[in-house]
Amino acid sequence: MSLRMLPEWDPHERVWIGFPSDPVAWGEPLAEAQRQIAAFANAVHDGGRGETVHLIAKGAEATARARDLCDDGVIIEDRLIGDIWLRDTGCILVGGGSDRIARNFGFNGWGNRFSYEGDQMIGRELAEAAGFPVTDCDWVLEGGSVDVDGEGLAVTTVDCLLNPNRNPALDRSAIEALLARDLGIDRLLWLGDGLANDHTDGHVDNLARFVAANHLVIPEARDADDPNAAVYADAHRRAEAFGCKVTALPSVGRFEQDGEAVPASYMNFYIGNSAVVVPVYGSRYDDAALSALDTLFPRRKIIGLRADAVLTGGGSFHCSSQQIPF
Numbered sequence: 001m002s003l004r005m006l007p008e009w010d011p012h013e014r015v016w017i018g019f020p021s022d023p024v025a026w027g028e029p030l031a032e033a034q035r036q037i038a039a040f041a042n043a044v045h046d047g048g049r050g051e052t053v054h055l056i057a058k059g060a061e062a063t064a065r066a067r068d069l070c071d072d073g074v075i076i077e078d079r080l081i082g083d084i085w086l087r088d089t090g091c092i093l094v095g096g097g098s099d100r101i102a103r104n105f106g107f108n109g110w111g112n113r114f115s116y117e118g119d120q121m122i123g124r125e126l127a128e129a130a131g132f133p134v135t136d137c138d139w140v141l142e143g144g145s146v147d148v149d150g151e152g153l154a155v156t157t158v159d160c161l162l163n164p165n166r167n168p169a170l171d172r173s174a175i176e177a178l179l180a181r182d183l184g185i186d187r188l189l190w191l192g193d194g195l196a197n198d199h200t201d202g203h204v205d206n207l208a209r210f211v212a213a214n215h216l217v218i219p220e221a222r223d224a225d226d227p228n229a230a231v232y233a234d235a236h237r238r239a240e241a242f243g244c245k246v247t248a249l250p251s252v253g254r255f256e257q258d259g260e261a262v263p264a265s266y267m268n269f270y271i272g273n274s275a276v277v278v279p280v281y282g283s284r285y286d287d288a289a290l291s292a293l294d295t296l297f298p299r300r301k302i303i304g305l306r307a308d309a310v311l312t313g314g315g316s317f318h319c320s321s322q323q324i325p326f
Contacts, residue, residue: 012323025083044321083116087143091123093127104123146183153189172190205267207231228251236248
């Protein structure tokens, strides 16, 4: 039997989080994005009550900035990280205890859209520094494109995993076979499209997340101008038809930056050892989403943190992180 990717709510030994470092790539939002990611790191660390946090920055200036913003105990590392999205460029750990192995997947800049020095090597570098054996996997997969319940079930989107800009020679059955081989996934729920204007081609961690075995949370549009109303409704239908329990959370609603609707989503939360950290955007639905998650995670604190500056870079808290299970 293949080693299995564990669910995010299982205990973590540590987490890697990317820190915005490149002023050219980030532009004017850089300083605020740094503050928001540092606040995320501090919340996950939780004064030592949460988990060990390794914040990965690039260069002396960004490293010093991270040290200024982070609490004592957050480990700051200066490495050649490309963009901050370690969910996609970092390795995915499978197995537990002494059997843990880091799966190092191919990465092509989200369908050859973006290329930053360090993206190709940072996953292996971090895994080897942590002492894990690394297995190279001979196909392109980003961690944000799959979510698992720990019992062999995963969810993804056709929009991303069957996009010809990733693995043009692989069809649905081939991808399912590779997920079984590399991540121990034996059942795969295929949702349709991802969120509008998501440059990842619809990563599922913006659309649907497992909160327990066979139990998904999926947004629900509350406003007539929500650009993703049809996407959410279709995801609900597919998940329920597959046999999953589905809990609806309110969508952020239409959220614009520079006059364009962008993929702001509460689904990009991170499930830490002591807290669930949720991106919020000043929407009138922020409090309702946090309250719903509080019901689903009664043993963890629910912490909402602003993530609008981080979103200018194309993602949010979950996208910037990659956990290491025990």
